[in-house]
Amino acid sequence: MNIALIAHDNKKDMLVNFAIAYEQIFSRHAIFATGTTGKRVMESTHLKVHRFLSGPMGGDQQIGAEIANNRMDLVIFLRDPMTAQPHEPDIQALIRLCDVHLIPVATNIASAEIMLKALERGDFRWRQYLHKYESPVR
Numbered sequence: 001m002n003i004a005l006i007a008h009d010n011k012k013d014m015l016v017n018f019a020i021a022y023e024q025i026f027s028r029h030a031i032f033a034t035g036t037t038g039k040r041v042m043e044s045t046h047l048k049v050h051r052f053l054s055g056p057m058g059g060d061q062q063i064g065a066e067i068a069n070n071r072m073d074l075v076i077f078l079r080d081p082m083t084a085q086p087h088e089p090d091i092q093a094l095i096r097l098c099d100v101h102l103i104p105v106a107t108n109i110a111s112a113e114i115m116l117k118a119l120e121r122g123d124f125r126w127r128q129y130l131h132k133y134e135s136p137v138r
């Protein structure tokens with residue numbers, strides 16, 4: 001599965017700790033991230049992370065494009081609900097695209113943990129059927 005990891009600054013430590021705690025599960029999947037989040041995860045784990053641009057520089061939009069092209073199976077986006085972000089429209093657009101394309105998205109650590117356990121249990125297997133029938137234009 002392709003998993004996107006994104007965290008706002010106040011949530012980055014939490015996401016890094018989450019990545020450390022569940023490194024064994026993450027290591028069996030392809031990991032993508034916005035720039036700074038990906039850097040932090042790579043510094044603290046052995047995970048190989050495909051990094052996009054930093055969120056405010058367009059990274060959220062790049063991940064949104066992956067979602068629109070059915071190339072993301074799970075999005076873990078630890079948002080900071082207490083701090084205004086300069087790229088708020090990009091954040092809303094990313095989450096909206098998850099809803100448009102029925103991509104499971106966790107926006108806090110409690111739901112992220114449930115999602116990962118579901119992934120481990122095989123609850124995301126339905127995503128493979130979508131990959132099977134997707135358009136060859138990629």
Ligand SMILES: O=C(CO)COP(=O)(O)O
Nearest residue numbers: 034035036037054055056
């Ligand atoms: O701003 C972000 C998501 O909206 C995250 O971007 P960074 O991982 O580059 O800090």
